[in-house]
Every structure is written in structure tokens, then in C-alpha cells.
Amino acid sequence: MPLLIRRIGFYLIAAYAAITLDFFIPRMLPGNALSAILTQMRGVVTPAQLASMAAEYGADDKQSLLSQYFTYVGHTLSGNFGLSLSHQETPVSTVLGGDLPWTIGLIGSATVVAFLLGTLIGIMAGWRRGGLLDAIVPVSTFFQAIPYFVLGLLLLIIFGSDLAWFPIGGGYDTTNRYVTYVQGWNWPYMSSVLQHLVLPGTTVVLASIAGWIVGMRNMMITTMDEDYVLVAAAKGLSRFRVIGIAARNAILPTISNFTLSISLVVTGAVLVEVVFDYPGIGNEMFNAITAADYPLLQGILLVVTFAVLIANFLADLAYVVLDPRSRREA
Amino acid sequence: MTAVQAGPVLGEPVLEVSKLCIDYGLPEDGGVRAVTDVTFTLRRGEVLGLAGESGSGKSTLAYAIPRLLRAPGVITGGDVIFHQRPVGGGPSQAVDMLTADAETLANIRWVDLSMVFQSAMHALNPVARIEGQLTDVLRRHRPGWSPAQRKERAVELLQMVGISADRLRAFPHELSGGMRQRVMIAMALALEPALVIMDEPTTALDVVTQREIIEELMELRERLGFAVIFITHDLSLLLELADTIAIMYAGRLVEMATATELVRAPRHPYSQGLLNSFPALHGAKKRMVGIPGAPPSLRAMPAGCKFHPRCVHAGESCLSVEPRLARPNGSFSARTVACTLQDGSRPTPAELALPDPAETAPSRFRTPAAAVPAPSDPNQNLTVGDLS
Amino acid sequence: MTSTLPTETMTGGSPATPAAPARRRRRHYPIKVQVGAGITLFFILIAIFGPELAPHSAAWVANTTNGTPQPPSGSNWLGTDNTQHDLYSALLLGARSTLLISFVAGAFATVLSVAMGVTSGYVGGVTDEVMSIITNIFLALPGLLILMVILKPLPPGDQNNSLVIGFVVALSSWAYGARALRAQTLTLRDQDYVVSARVIGERKRRIVIYEILPNLLPIVAASFIFTVIYGMGVYVALCYLGVVSPASGSWGTLLQTAQASGAIEANQWWWYLPPALCIALVGIGLALLNFGIDEIINPRIRSSRSKRRDVKFQLGLTPVVRPATSTVVEGEQL
Numbered sequence A: 001m002p003l004l005i006r007r008i009g010f011y012l013i014a015a016y017a018a019i020t021l022d023f024f025i026p027r028m029l030p031g032n033a034l035s036a037i038l039t040q041m042r043g044v045v046t047p048a049q050l051a052s053m054a055a056e057y058g059a060d061d062k063q064s065l066l067s068q069y070f071t072y073v074g075h076t077l078s079g080n081f082g083l084s085l086s087h088q089e090t091p092v093s094t095v096l097g098g099d100l101p102w103t104i105g106l107i108g109s110a111t112v113v114a115f116l117l118g119t120l121i122g123i124m125a126g127w128r129r130g131g132l133l134d135a136i137v138p139v140s141t142f143f144q145a146i147p148y149f150v151l152g153l154l155l156l157i158i159f160g161s162d163l164a165w166f167p168i169g170g171g172y173d174t175t176n177r178y179v180t181y182v183q184g185w186n187w188p189y190m191s192s193v194l195q196h197l198v199l200p201g202t203t204v205v206l207a208s209i210a211g212w213i214v215g216m217r218n219m220m221i222t223t224m225d226e227d228y229v230l231v232a233a234a235k236g237l238s239r240f241r242v243i244g245i246a247a248r249n250a251i252l253p254t255i256s257n258f259t260l261s262i263s264l265v266v267t268g269a270v271l272v273e274v275v276f277d278y279p280g281i282g283n284e285m286f287n288a289i290t291a292a293d294y295p296l297l298q299g300i301l302l303v304v305t306f307a308v309l310i311a312n313f314l315a316d317l318a319y320v321v322l323d324p325r326s327r328r329e330a
Numbered sequence B: 001m002t003a004v005q006a007g008p009v010l011g012e013p014v015l016e017v018s019k020l021c022i023d024y025g026l027p028e029d030g031g032v033r034a035v036t037d038v039t040f041t042l043r044r045g046e047v048l049g050l051a052g053e054s055g056s057g058k059s060t061l062a063y064a065i066p067r068l069l070r071a072p073g074v075i076t077g078g079d080v081i082f083h084q085r086p087v088g089g090g091p092s093q094a095v096d097m098l099t100a101d102a103e104t105l106a107n108i109r110w111v112d113l114s115m116v117f118q119s120a121m122h123a124l125n126p127v128a129r130i131e132g133q134l135t136d137v138l139r140r141h142r143p144g145w146s147p148a149q150r151k152e153r154a155v156e157l158l159q160m161v162g163i164s165a166d167r168l169r170a171f172p173h174e175l176s177g178g179m180r181q182r183v184m185i186a187m188a189l190a191l192e193p194a195l196v197i198m199d200e201p202t203t204a205l206d207v208v209t210q211r212e213i214i215e216e217l218m219e220l221r222e223r224l225g226f227a228v229i230f231i232t233h234d235l236s237l238l239l240e241l242a243d244t245i246a247i248m249y250a251g252r253l254v255e256m257a258t259a260t261e262l263v264r265a266p267r268h269p270y271s272q273g274l275l276n277s278f279p280a281l282h283g284a285k286k287r288m289v290g291i292p293g294a295p296p297s298l299r300a301m302p303a304g305c306k307f308h309p310r311c312v313h314a315g316e317s318c319l320s321v322e323p324r325l326a327r328p329n330g331s332f333s334a335r336t337v338a339c340t341l342q343d344g345s346r347p348t349p350a351e352l353a354l355p356d357p358a359e360t361a362p363s364r365f366r367t368p369a370a371a372v373p374a375p376s377d378p379n380q381n382l383t384v385g386d387l388s
Numbered sequence C: 001m002t003s004t005l006p007t008e009t010m011t012g013g014s015p016a017t018p019a020a021p022a023r024r025r026r027r028h029y030p031i032k033v034q035v036g037a038g039i040t041l042f043f044i045l046i047a048i049f050g051p052e053l054a055p056h057s058a059a060w061v062a063n064t065t066n067g068t069p070q071p072p073s074g075s076n077w078l079g080t081d082n083t084q085h086d087l088y089s090a091l092l093l094g095a096r097s098t099l100l101i102s103f104v105a106g107a108f109a110t111v112l113s114v115a116m117g118v119t120s121g122y123v124g125g126v127t128d129e130v131m132s133i134i135t136n137i138f139l140a141l142p143g144l145l146i147l148m149v150i151l152k153p154l155p156p157g158d159q160n161n162s163l164v165i166g167f168v169v170a171l172s173s174w175a176y177g178a179r180a181l182r183a184q185t186l187t188l189r190d191q192d193y194v195v196s197a198r199v200i201g202e203r204k205r206r207i208v209i210y211e212i213l214p215n216l217l218p219i220v221a222a223s224f225i226f227t228v229i230y231g232m233g234v235y236v237a238l239c240y241l242g243v244v245s246p247a248s249g250s251w252g253t254l255l256q257t258a259q260a261s262g263a264i265e266a267n268q269w270w271w272y273l274p275p276a277l278c279i280a281l282v283g284i285g286l287a288l289l290n291f292g293i294d295e296i297i298n299p300r301i302r303s304s305r306s307k308r309r310d311v312k313f314q315l316g317l318t319p320v321v322r323p324a325t326s327t328v329v330e331g332e333q334l
Helices: A002-028 A031-041 A047-056 A065-077 A092-127 A132-145 A148-162 A187-224 A227-234 A239-276 A281-291 A294-322 B058-064 B102-108 B130-141 B147-160 B177-188 B207-224 B235-241 B259-264 B269-275 C031-053 C087-123 C125-140 C143-151 C162-171 C174-189 C192-200 C204-240 C251-260 C269-297
Strands: B013-024 B032-043 B047-051 B073-084 B093-096 B113-116 B195-199 B227-232 B244-249 B252-258
Touching: A002 A065, A002 A294, A002 C125, A002 C143, A092 A132, A092 A187, A092 A239, A092 A281, A092 A294, A132 A187, A132 C269, A148 A187, A148 A239, A148 C204, A148 C251, A148 C269, A187 A239, A227 A239, A227 B113, A239 A281, A239 A294, A239 C125, A239 C143, A281 A294, A281 C143, A294 C125, A294 C143, B013 B058, B032 B058, B032 B073, B032 B227, B032 B252, B047 B058, B047 B235, B058 B073, B058 B195, B058 B227, B113 B177, B130 B147, B130 B177, B147 B177, B177 B207, B207 B235, B227 B235, B235 B244, B235 B259, B244 B259, B244 B269, B252 B259, B252 B269, B259 B269, C031 C087, C031 C269, C087 C125, C087 C162, C087 C174, C087 C204, C087 C251, C087 C269, C125 C174, C143 C162, C143 C204, C162 C204, C174 C204, C192 C204, C204 C251, C204 C269, C251 C269
Parallel strands: B047 B227, B047 B244, B113 B195, B195 B227
Antiparallel strands: B013 B032, B013 B073, B073 B093, B244 B252
């Protein structure tokens, strides 16, 4: 329990740091960049909105920095992220609301697959040392070393373009002349979604599975040196049970290592979205940068950061559940 | 020569080890020999103490017997015969441990042969509750039992070692060191095996707890009648609780005798050195003499007798001839020693030629003197068949 | 892009095995390390000598009229892009900025992680708490995204400055190494030789430099390689997304221009495949090196192959191998 409370405390601090960082980003821009943005917006937003935006970005001197800061924090906590410049004044929160499910779907499914497959392969590779499975280590190193999006590009080229097994972009089929897909829980739409999920999902899986495999394999090897695994064999328990005991213990450090890699997975997935033109937050971010849509950027940054923190917290929760030693009173 | 009294009951053998050799690593991979030609017989209910310095091979030997030695350990010679008593009663069956398949071994393990490890902190699964660790063997080897029966047995086991039943749901890290060791012992006795191998079970504990646990152990042994192979580097402990003591050096047995015989009349210079290494509580103060030098590295074994570089009595023959385990010249007990000082080829120093003590209490494991081979048959094992 | 950083290792029990076989007396590097080092060195050489080896300068064009990229030919080994620049030269020239910034980022990140991790682990107390929180914040925040936002509006002059870009990239990757180093420093701190140095009264700085740092070298090396790999990934991503466009071009910008000009759809593989493959190869070379170092740190995880195939070492089933001859030779290797 104390461990969890410390972690929650940390996440609150990190969230606070993220909000503060976000606040300062537009203010760090060189002076002329800021006024260029405001000039660009002159024809797009009403003068009143422009004035309030200028106030929010500190372009006018009416409010002190501190009060601007508090206004900003207040807005953020109430979900008001401002208006998106590149989406015709749609609130940022609406834009993000539309993108978030796609990204979560991509990252979520890919992570689950990578975790399940990776740990299983890692367990077998660790148990049967010196066997064929040991060759999996250099193979996964191969995938581990290539930047996410280069891998995505290669997959796109081979399977999307050359072999044309899978579509080369989008979240679902929007170019089909014969059928119009309606979003919702209907099979044609879902199957199109799945079809479009394969390549980007596979990219994320391939790039992240190596960490699971190698991590689990190494932990299995180390764990199998422990006496309690030998005791399990000495008890005459079935091989399955002995492996299970070892794996159950080996998975603990693997999970805590996972928390380290969450932000890497998220950034990687974001890049993959750009490669595949996937309608998620990553793609949105790329467009926002090109269009210098700062309110949208700030919103994205915050949402992604909070998502990473929440994912970290869930992993911490899993660790506390799985390792009774961590529940010890300090 | 004092006649040796014949024991009233002769325990039948439960484990016969003959000329067992164990290597680390295969020869092709640059392996090295760790244990050479170990031969002994263990009888039902007997406590055999296996003593020696670190690296003498005693743990290697103990783990190899149930085929639990980790990689890169390899058994390269000899035989290990375990005499298994079938569940329904009847004569015991001999099982060749070295050729047994995985299933045979799994059926013997813990049912007839269990182990107590050195460090309970590392030998208990840190993420599993005590109850689970006690009952998983029941689930495996007594499939007909209901969960209630298993739990009842678990409670019984804990009470047997003096732990209250409310500790069933605890995790290992919530128990004290002594308690954990007791749990290990209870766990090892769950199926009332015929042989328990204990690898330095009390080394990691403080002396007070050590004493408590040893006493509990001996009491349990009286009650349940299992044989014990007790491995330790602490010879003084063995002198109290072992029936027979085997001294190991450089992977070989150098002396085997009853505890009384060993402490009153050691025959091997190494045993004498070990005995001189710890002070007596009573009597005049003696100058403590250790054993100069260090045990040889497994890769650089001296020729001839492995102990000769450290032996004050080393002679010419010791540099080239490796002595075999045999009855000391002029002895009529079942004890054996591997030393040229005792085979009649050289004069025996006085301190190594003290008379065999007369047994005041009959030992269960005395063989009649006539059945013990004369020194001219140095390598004959003692088996039940030898006795007329 | 997650490579394995060394984590805590647990201690085992049961009979201790003797020292490893004599094979290890010679410093014999596993094949992984050799291949990895070879690949990395090859590309480093290209980075250093690239501009000299390139047949054409960055500004050279084959002709000014043709707007279609040309496939490889005798004069242009990797063909041309849509403005008729020689792609082979572009590849060689791009190597320098890509690798330079990756290594600069790695260097900065390693220095930062050593400073933060070792200090935090050794000094302890409030300093440790504060530094740990800072480290964890950097771990939790999505570095690349923040970088994207910060770097976009940077003036072009700064974009060419390898030190600035390298440093900024390093900010997103130092935290991993810091964590690993802190954990290891904590362990080392309680080792007997460190404790005795403290008792003697050696000054903290001396202890850290002479007692602790040498034992951290394997982790520092692994951390350095990791940050170089990561730095390359980040930098190439930034170029690919157009956030950073160095004047000398990099492999990432090659990919960016390729995709922007529709080279993928047009199947102009000579444009986008070489930079992608080069990035992948450098990554693989570094990762192999990293993995080799991991094995040196923790020898147990080496893939062990026995010369005999029929002997299986399985837990709970010690193999029985009776030699063909019964003679036992004492004191030598069998």
C-alpha cells in the first residue's frame, strides 16, 4: 500500500509538471513566431476570441504571468483546451475525442498481443536453453533496433504496396466506390477497421515484442537458478508446474521494466500512425505541427502524457497485485 | 581386540551408492571431475553425516543422488540404487536412479526421497502462500485427497514443527528465519519419505535457533523413522546427531565411521585435523591447530593422495598411490578409511591408532565382525547379502 | 525501440559450480559482438569519410529539366530523386549528420545519466528523492512529442547545430540509464570495499571515481549504446516528420522527401529503400553490440551450446554420461 501511495503522489507531481511545461511551450517561442501565429488567425477567429487567445499566450500584458498560469491550469482541469486553429474553431477536446479511440485501439491491441506472445516465447526460450529458440534472440534484436516508423515503412512497402495484401492507409476504407461504410458496431465497418489495423498493429507488435521476449528470457534464466525452482522439481511436480512457478516469479521484474518502456511505445505508435495515415492522435499531431496549431498541440501533449501516466499506474497496480512482497509495510 | 557387539536390529538398506563419479561439464567442453568413486550404503532410519570443507563435493554428491544436480553437472560413473517401499506394503523394490526416466523419478521424489535446502528464504516460493507450498505435493502425489484433507494435513505438518495454523495463509517473507526453516522441514516430511537429504539446514541460523531445530529434527526422526543424509561443514554438530559420519575431501570419501569411533579414534589425518579445529568446552586448554594449506582446485589435483600436500604424515608412497577406502589394519568394526597409514604398509602414528571405542549402547547398524571384509578386499561394499 | 537495459539480478543457491572453463581465459568475444562492432565501425567510417567518397556534391544535379526520379545507372549508382540530385552521394553525405547527432546525443545522455544516477544513488537522502522524481518525470513524459513541439519553430541556423540538436535529443533519453545506474550504485555502495573506503575516510569524490565508476563501466557502455540507438531513432523521426531539416541532409530527410514526392506509390525503391536499410543496419549493429555487452555483464544469459547434441541439461534430470573408456585422468582436463 505505501508503495502505491508513493506512486500516486509521483504521478500527481508528474501531471503537474506536464501541465506547467505545456503552459510554457507557446511562451518559449521566439517573439515573432508568436505574433505570426496570431496574425495568421486574424481571419479565422472572431476578434474577441483572438483577444482571449492573445491573453492566454501572453502576447498582451494585461495579465501577470502568474494569473495567466492559474487561468490556464483552471481551464485544463475543466477540460477546456481551447479551440483548434486548423479545424475551423472546433474545440480541441472534440478533435481529440475523435482521434483517441483509434490510437487507443491501435496501441492497446498491439500491446496486448506483444505482451502475450512475447512473454510466452520468452518463457520457452528461457526454459529450453541452448535450443533452437535461442536463435530468437538475435532475430528480435533485429526488430528491436530498427526505429518504429522505418519498420512501418518497410512493412508498408512490402505488404501494402508490393504485395497489396493489406491497405496502405487510413483507419478504414473511405475510398471504396461501391460501399459506404457507416461507423458503428456493424460487421462491414469492423472488418474494414481490422483490415486496416493489421499493418500498423503488426509494426508496433514487432517493434515492441523484442523487449518482452528478451526481457522474459533473461529473467527466466536468472529465476531458474533460484532454489525454489529446484525445490519444485525435487517435489516431483510436473514440468508445466515448475515452469509456471519460475515464470510467475520471472514476470515481476518484466512488468516493472514495462513501465519504463510505455512512453517509448506510445511515441513509437504515434510515428507509425503518420506512416500509415492512421486517423489517430499521432497523425493529428503531425498535421498540427505543420499547421502550427498550438492549442491542438498543447492538448495532444497533455492527453498523451496523462495516458502514459495512467498506463504506468495500471502497471504499478498489477505489480502490487502480483508481488506480495511489495505490500509489505515499509 | 575387543569383540564388537552385534546390533539387535539390522536396518535394510534404503540407498546404495557405489563408485559414483560426478563431473562439471562434459569432457568435450572442458569439464572437470568433482566427485570420484564414492561408495556407501545407507540403511533405514540411519543418520549419515556428510562432512567436509567447502568445495569438497558433499553438496554435489547430495544433489546428484536424486538427479537434482544443476547444469553443468553430469554423472559420469557408478550406480545409485534406491530401495523403494511400495505403497501397499511388501518387499522394497530396487530402483536404479541413474537409468530411471523422468516419470519414475517424479514418483519417487518427495514420496520416498525429499530434501531440505540450506536457505529457506531462497527455497520457498516468495509469491506463494505457505499453505499452497505445503499442499502442492499432496495434490501431485495424493490425487484422491479432497481440499479439506489437504488443508488438514497442512495444519498437521505445521503443528508438527511447532508453528500455529494461522500461518497457513502467510507468505514466506512474513515469517522469521527459524520459522521458515521449520516450514521447510515440515514440507519435506509431508509425505513421510524414507530418506531426507538435508543440505546444511541450520547453517544460516543463529546458534540458539539451530539447537532448537536440530532437536526438533531428531525428535521427528525418532517418531517417523526416516533416514537422513545430513550435510554440513560443522563436524561438532554431526558428532551429536549422526549415527555414521563420512568425511569428504577433494571429492572423495576419506573416512567413514560411527560418530563415537570418529571422535574417540580418528584414523585419517584430515579427520584428526578437523577434530582439532574446534575447542572442547571442558578439559584443559589445548593449543588450537588448524590444517595448513587450502583444498586443491578441481582443475589442479595433486597426484596420489589428494590430501598429501597438507598432511603432516605424508610419505613417499603418498605422492603416487591413491589410497582406497578400506578397513583400517587391525580393526574389526565396519569403519573404513583411505590412508596408507592404516593399511599396514607404514607405521601408524599414535594419535591415529587409538583403540576403537567399545560401544556402550548397541548401535542399530552394527554388522557382525565376521561379515566385514578383511583389509585385503578393500573395495567390497557392505550389503545385506554379506551377512550370514 | 526498447532495448534491454540491465536490470537487477537475483542470487541463486545450491552447490556452487567451479570457475568457468578455460575457454574464457582468452578474451574471446562472442560472434554477436564481432558482427555488431563490424557493422557499426563500417558506418562510422562512412560517416567520417562520406563527403570525400561521394562522387557528387549536394548541389549537383544531373540535369534541370527532368522531374522524374531515375533508377540506378552507371553514372548514378542509386539513381536520382525528382530534382535529379545523385542519391548515392546524398546517402553518403547524410550519414555524417545522422550518425554524428546520434553519437552526440548518446554522449550527452550518458554524461547526464551518470551524473544524475550515480550521485542520486551514492548520496541518498533528500538529494536522491528529488533527483529520482526528476528522473521519473523525464521517463514518464513522451520525450519525442515534446521535442517535436519545441524544435519546430527553431530558426534554421540552430537546426544545423549538431550540439544543440544532440543535446535536446539527449534530454529525452538520459533517464533510462540514470535509473539503471542508480540501482547499481546502490548495490555497490554497500559492498565491503566501498564501505571500508568510507571508513578509512576517503573523500566521497575519490570513492566514486576510483571505486564505484570502474564497476559501473559495463552498464555505462550498454547505456551509451542504447542512447545512441534511441537518439538515432529520434533524430531520424524528427527529420522524417519535417520538424528538423538540416541543410546537409540526413537519412531521415531523404525518407521525408521520398514519401512527400510519392516515391512509395511510384515504386521508386532506389530512393526510399537505401536510407531505410542503412538506418536499420546501424541499429542492428549497435543492438548486437549492446546485447553482447549484456552477456558480459551477466554471463549466465549467454546462449550455451554444448558440443554434444544428445546430452540435454534439464532441470531435475541430471544427465548420466558414461565415458567410453574407464580410465580417469586426474588433475587434467578430461
